Amino acid sequence: xxxxxxxxxxxxxxxxxxxxxxxxxxxxxxxxxxxxxxxxxxxxxxxxxxxxxxxxxxxxxxxxxxxxxxxxxxxxxxxxxxxxxxxxxxxxxxxxxxxxxxxxxxxxxxxxxxxxxxxxxxxxxxxxxxxxxxxxxxxxxxxxxxxxxxxxxxxxxxxxxxxxxxxxxxxxxxxxxxxxxxxxxxxxxxxxxxxxxxxxxxxxxxxxxxxxxxxxxxxxxxxxxxxxxxxxxxxxxxxxxxxxxxxxxxxxxxxxxxxxxxxxxxxxxxxxxxxxxxxxxxxxxxxxxxxxxxxxxxxxxxxxxxxxxxxxxxxxxxxxxxxxxxxxxxxxxxxxxxxxxxxxxxxxxxxxxxxxxxxxxxxxxxxxxxxxxxxxxxxxxxxxxxxxxxxxxxxxxxxxxxxxxxxxxxxxxxxxxxxxxxxxxxxxxxxxxxxxxxxxxxxxxxxxxxxxxxxxxxxxxxxxxxxxxxxxxxxxxxxxxxxxxxxxxxxxx
Numbered sequence: 001x002x003x004x005x006x007x008x009x010x011x012x013x014x015x016x017x018x019x020x021x022x023x024x025x026x027x028x029x030x031x032x033x034x035x036x037x038x039x040x041x042x043x044x045x046x047x048x049x050x051x052x053x054x055x056x057x058x059x060x061x062x063x064x065x066x067x068x069x070x071x072x073x074x075x076x077x078x079x080x081x082x083x084x085x086x087x088x089x090x091x092x093x094x095x096x097x098x099x100x101x102x103x104x105x106x107x108x109x110x111x112x113x114x115x116x117x118x119x120x121x122x123x124x125x126x127x128x129x130x131x132x133x134x135x136x137x138x139x140x141x142x143x144x145x146x147x148x149x150x151x152x153x154x155x156x157x158x159x160x161x162x163x164x165x166x167x168x169x170x171x172x173x174x175x176x177x178x179x180x181x182x183x184x185x186x187x188x189x190x191x192x193x194x195x196x197x198x199x200x201x202x203x204x205x206x207x208x209x210x211x212x213x214x215x216x217x218x219x220x221x222x223x224x225x226x227x228x229x230x231x232x233x234x235x236x237x238x239x240x241x242x243x244x245x246x247x248x249x250x251x252x253x254x255x256x257x258x259x260x261x262x263x264x265x266x267x268x269x270x271x272x273x274x275x276x277x278x279x280x281x282x283x284x285x286x287x288x289x290x291x292x293x294x295x296x297x298x299x300x301x302x303x304x305x306x307x308x309x310x311x312x313x314x315x316x317x318x319x320x321x322x323x324x325x326x327x328x329x330x331x332x333x334x335x336x337x338x339x340x341x342x343x344x345x346x347x348x349x350x351x352x353x354x355x356x357x358x359x360x361x362x363x364x365x366x367x368x369x370x371x372x373x374x375x376x377x378x379x380x381x382x383x384x385x386x387x388x389x390x391x392x393x394x395x396x397x398x399x400x401x402x403x404x405x406x407x408x409x410x411x412x413x414x415x416x417x418x419x420x421x422x423x424x425x426x427x428x429x430x431x432x433x434x435x436x437x438x439x440x441x442x443x444x445x446x447x448x449x450x451x452x453x454x455x456x457x458x459x460x461x462x463x464x465x466x467x468x469x470x471x472x473x474x475x476x477x478x479x480x481x482x483x484x485x486x487x488x489x490x491x492x493x
Contacts, residue, residue: 002029005137009033009080009116013135015107016118017087017126020139022178027053027082029139030118034080039115044068045084053082065089065099069106078114087121090130100129107133141315142179147171150179154186155196162196168248170196173204173283175359176316181207201283208285208316217309219288221322223280229273230402230434231395235263235386235492242383243282246318246359257318258383259353260362262326262376264369264489265388266478267470268435271365274388275322278363285319287312291330291345302341303348310352310360318359326364327371346373353381368477369484377488386492387485390433390471390478395493397426399434403441411445413454420457428461431471440464 008016010033020026027043031053034041043053049063050071062068065086072081090100107117119134126134142150148171155162174182185203186196194200209220226236238261244250245258263271279286294305313321330346353362362382366372377385391399400422408416429437443466444459471478485491 014111015134017134040079043082086119091127147174221286224276226277226281230399257359262385268433279320314358323364327366385489387489388492432469
């Protein structure tokens with residue numbers, strides 16, 4: 001049971017305004033608290049009226065809310081009264097002021113008797129007429145232990161083996177879901193022949209993607225395998241170790257969840273691809289946040305959109321939150337051109353980064369470091385800052401292999417690699433980025449198609465020579481970036 005809600009009930013607050021979409025879970029908590037204190041518990045709704053809980057819910061009396069409150073005022077027993085529909089009656093667009101007054105008077109009387117009223121509603125704060133009389137509490141979504149307990153119970157009912165470490169990983173993936181949503185996922189897993197293994201994580205990710213797609217503030221992005229990223233071995237090793245931060249062993253040692261990483265580097269060198277690959281390797285949802293799309297003209301609207309986006313990311317956590325080219329959204333502005341909106345949004349993001357406790361791994365990319373505010377780069381915002389440089393010889397060899405193998409699979413040309421001298425292409429592509437190499441593979445394939453022949457190394461070499469790399473056209477800016485990174489960032493490759 002959430003500690004704050006338990007504390008309010010134990011202190012016998014006469015009126016608790018509980019915001020939650022999980023009625024059954026809230027009722028269970030209220031019953032547990034009442035039982036622990038030796039009190040009775042009763043429930044009420046517009047459809048069923050008043051009934052004792054626990055016990056079967058059958059249509060009862062006092063369906064009228066005024067009659068209900070009059071009945072409660074006439075009871076001497078100590079009781080936790082759980083009222084499901086009262087917030088919608090009292091706090092809607094057209095609030096019932098007389099009913100709110102009756103509720104306030106009832107709560108004042110219960111204060112002398114040690115009873116309390118818990119009003120359950122899906123959202124919204126305390127109505128103005130009840131300010132000072134009610135204590136507000138937002139019931140947080142289920143914690144790890146609740147999901148683990150539910151999953152263990154389901155596995156026992158189905159007589160399925162479930163190792164504790166697998167149970168904990170599946171439960172961790174369910175954070176951000178209600179117990180009902182999780183139960184539906186496991187019902188679907190079982191219906192499709194799943195046996196509660198790590199292969200079933202994709203069903204959890206699918207459900208979280210559905211939640212994200214309905215929000216409008218974040219974009220769900222499909223992940224890719226890590227072996228699609230050529231080179232960057234130091235970054236890959238670091239990410240492999242950081243994945244352990246989500247494990248039960250890390251929790252037992254008191255280690256925090258990984259906070260995030262900033263990838264700074266040359267355009268086209270795989271920073272965005274890494275974001276997609278991390279989510280795939282960690283088997284977590286990948287959410288892309290376009291900060292520019294959150295901007296609105298009304299004062300305060302942009303910051304509100306950002307807070308909602310961050311709140312949604314926390315809800316579906318653990319997840320990877322990807323902010324691409326963060327310097328274009330939050331850097332290079334003193335706020336004078338947009339009425340201070342960019343500065344306020346930066347402040348909102350920095351505060352969240354510093355204080356977040358949910359397992360949201362922030363992966364930000366930047367092509368220009370001089371556009372980023374220094375507050376974003378100080379220690380504690382990110383776990384690490386990596387510099388992604390142009391690929392060296394071995395990394396280019398791996399990049400060529402990855403893209404040529406992908407082309408061979410797509411075309412069904414099993415002999416492609418045998419016709420290509422990768423060594424000569426590695427030498428010819430010195431100074432080229434991974435994106436430029438990928439473009440050369442596509443261009444070479446089109447040249448071969450136009451000539452009605454199978455592609456070979458000559459087409460790819462011709463495509464390279466026809467397009468000068470960014471390292472030549474913007475040599476000065478790339479060297480300035482390298483100079484900054486020598487003392488301020490770790491090398492990714």
